[in-house]
Amino acid sequence: MDSVASALERLDALAATDRVSTLARAFQAAGHELALVGGPVRDAFLGRAVNDLDFTSSASPDEILRIVVPLAEAHWDVGRAFGTIAARIDGETVEITTYRSDVYDGETRKPEVEFGDSLEGDLVRRDFTVNAMALRLPERVLVDPSGGVEHLLSRTLATPGAAVDSFRDDPLRMMRAARFTSQLGFTVADDVREAMTERASTLSIVSIERVNDELSKLLKTDDPAPGVRLLVETGIAELVLPELPAMILERDEHHHHKDVYEHSLTVLRQAIDYERERHPGAAPDLILRLAALLHDIGKPATRRLEPGGVVTFHHHDAVGAKLAKKRLKALRFDNDTISAVYRLIELHLRFFGYTEGGWTDSAVRRYVRDAGDQLERLHMLTRADVTTRNRRKADQLAFAYDDLETRIAELREQEELDSLRPDLDGVQIQAVLGIGPSREVGEAYRFLLELRTEEGPLGEDEATRRLREWWSAR
Incomplete structure (x- = not known):
C-alpha cells in the first residue's frame, strides 16, 4: 500500500476530473449528498487502477434519474428496485446508489431492500471496513467510520461491526471474504474466520446464481489459491464445492x-x-x-x-x-x-x-x-x-x-x-451409395472420418473407392 498522503492525492485528482466534479455539482445544486464509495476509494489507497466509479447518495432512485439524465449520454435503471442507477458520462460508466440499510431475514434468498438516511449509516452496513470508506463530494472529505485505512495498512480483512452479524445480514459476504483474500492479498481477521466457520451453513439461503458469481470472481483473481484454502478451512467449500475438501486425505501416487x-x-x-x-x-x-x-x-x-x-x-x-x-x-x-x-x-x-x-x-x-x-x-x-x-x-x-x-x-x-473432416461430405456419400438421408449416411460418415484420422487425407477418388468397398462388405 502506498502512503496515505499519496492515496489522498490520487483521490483528490479523481474528484477533480470532469465527470466526477460535474456530478458532484449537480447533486449539490439539487440539495442532495454524493460520495465516491467502496472499491474506487480502497483501490486508490492500494495504488491499484480505478476502473469503475461507484457513488452513493441521499437522493432516491427517481431523484438520481432526474439529476443524471441531463448529464448522461445514456442511462440504465435495471437496478432501480435496489436503488441503483447507472449512466454513461464522458464515455465512462458510473453507478449511483441510494443510501442502503437492507438485510437478510435469515430465511429467504433475497435481501429486504431498505433505503437509509445517512452516509455513515450506509457505510457501516457494508461488507468489510476496506470497502466502507467514502470521499464526500464536492468537499473531498474522507469518511471512514470503521477504521478502513488502518486495516488497509495492516492488510487485514475485517467487518465494520461484529462479523457474525455482518454474515447474518448477508451470508454471501463469507465468499466475498475468500475472494478479497486472493484479490487483495489480505488476511482475514480472527473473528471473521471464526464467524465464517460458525455460519458456513447459512450460505444455503443465498441464491445459486450469486454463489456462482462470487466463486467465478474468486477463480478469476491473480492467485485464487488463498481464497480457495479459506473456503475449505472454514467449511464453506462443503456447501459450494464439496469435492475439494474430499481430496485432502488422499495421497497422489506420483507426488x-x-x-x-x-x-x-x-x-x-x-x-x-x-x-x-x-x-x-x-x-x-x-x-x-x-x-x-x-x-x-x-x-x-x-x-x-x-x-x-x-x-x-x-x-x-x-x-x-x-x-x-x-x-x-x-x-x-x-x-x-x-x-x-x-x-x-x-x-x-x-x-x-x-x-x-x-x-x-x-x-x-x-x-x-x-x-x-x-x-x-x-x-x-x-x-x-x-x-x-x-x-x-x-x-x-x-x-x-x-x-x-x-x-x-x-x-x-x-x-x-x-x-478434421472426411474426404466426402454427406451429400457426396448419398450420391456414391445411391441412398437418401438416413442412419446409414451417418455410419458412412463416421467410417470415412475414422479413415481420415488413421491415414490422413485420402482424396476424393480413394475415399469413394474405400466407401464402396465398405458398403459392399456390409
Whole structure:
C-alpha cells in the first residue's frame, strides 16, 4: 500500500476530473449528498487502477434519474428496485446508489431492500471496513467510520461491526471474504474466520446464481489459491464445492510429498502461469481454471491400494469428468462451460501415453480431434499437471509435450487438422451409395472420418473407392 498522503492525492485528482466534479455539482445544486464509495476509494489507497466509479447518495432512485439524465449520454435503471442507477458520462460508466440499510431475514434468498438516511449509516452496513470508506463530494472529505485505512495498512480483512452479524445480514459476504483474500492479498481477521466457520451453513439461503458469481470472481483473481484454502478451512467449500475438501486425505501416487488437494492448488497456479505466458493481457480463463482445480476430483472415488502399498486411481479422469459436470450443473454454470470443463478433465491424462511410446500420426490426429476447440486449454492443463519435484522427470515431460505440439503444428500445416473432416461430405456419400438421408449416411460418415484420422487425407477418388468397398462388405 502506498502512503496515505499519496492515496489522498490520487483521490483528490479523481474528484477533480470532469465527470466526477460535474456530478458532484449537480447533486449539490439539487440539495442532495454524493460520495465516491467502496472499491474506487480502497483501490486508490492500494495504488491499484480505478476502473469503475461507484457513488452513493441521499437522493432516491427517481431523484438520481432526474439529476443524471441531463448529464448522461445514456442511462440504465435495471437496478432501480435496489436503488441503483447507472449512466454513461464522458464515455465512462458510473453507478449511483441510494443510501442502503437492507438485510437478510435469515430465511429467504433475497435481501429486504431498505433505503437509509445517512452516509455513515450506509457505510457501516457494508461488507468489510476496506470497502466502507467514502470521499464526500464536492468537499473531498474522507469518511471512514470503521477504521478502513488502518486495516488497509495492516492488510487485514475485517467487518465494520461484529462479523457474525455482518454474515447474518448477508451470508454471501463469507465468499466475498475468500475472494478479497486472493484479490487483495489480505488476511482475514480472527473473528471473521471464526464467524465464517460458525455460519458456513447459512450460505444455503443465498441464491445459486450469486454463489456462482462470487466463486467465478474468486477463480478469476491473480492467485485464487488463498481464497480457495479459506473456503475449505472454514467449511464453506462443503456447501459450494464439496469435492475439494474430499481430496485432502488422499495421497497422489506420483507426488508423495503432496496430497491430491495440494497438488490441485499447484496445478491451478501453474495453469494460470501458462495462461499468462501464452496469452498475455487476455481476460482470466475461467474454464481453464475450473478444469485445473477440479481435474483430480475423481481420485477419492477411485482410490485403490495395490499389493506393495502402491496407491492407484484408475479411471479417475472419466469419473472426475462426470463429477465435475454434476457439480457445475448444480452451480448453474452455462452448458458451454460445463461441456468444456468435462472434456478437459476427461482428456487430461491422454498425453501421458505419449511418453510411454511414440504416437503414430493417427494417434496425434485423434488427440486433436477429441480435444476439438479445447486443444489450447488442454495443452496448458496437461503441462500444468506436472508438479513433480524431480527435475529430470519434469524436463522429460516438458520436452515430450514440446514434441507433441510440434507434431500437431506440422500436421496442421499439411492437413488442415483443425477442421478434421472426411474426404466426402454427406451429400457426396448419398450420391456414391445411391441412398437418401438416413442412419446409414451417418455410419458412412463416421467410417470415412475414422479413415481420415488413421491415414490422413485420402482424396476424393480413394475415399469413394474405400466407401464402396465398405458398403459392399456390409
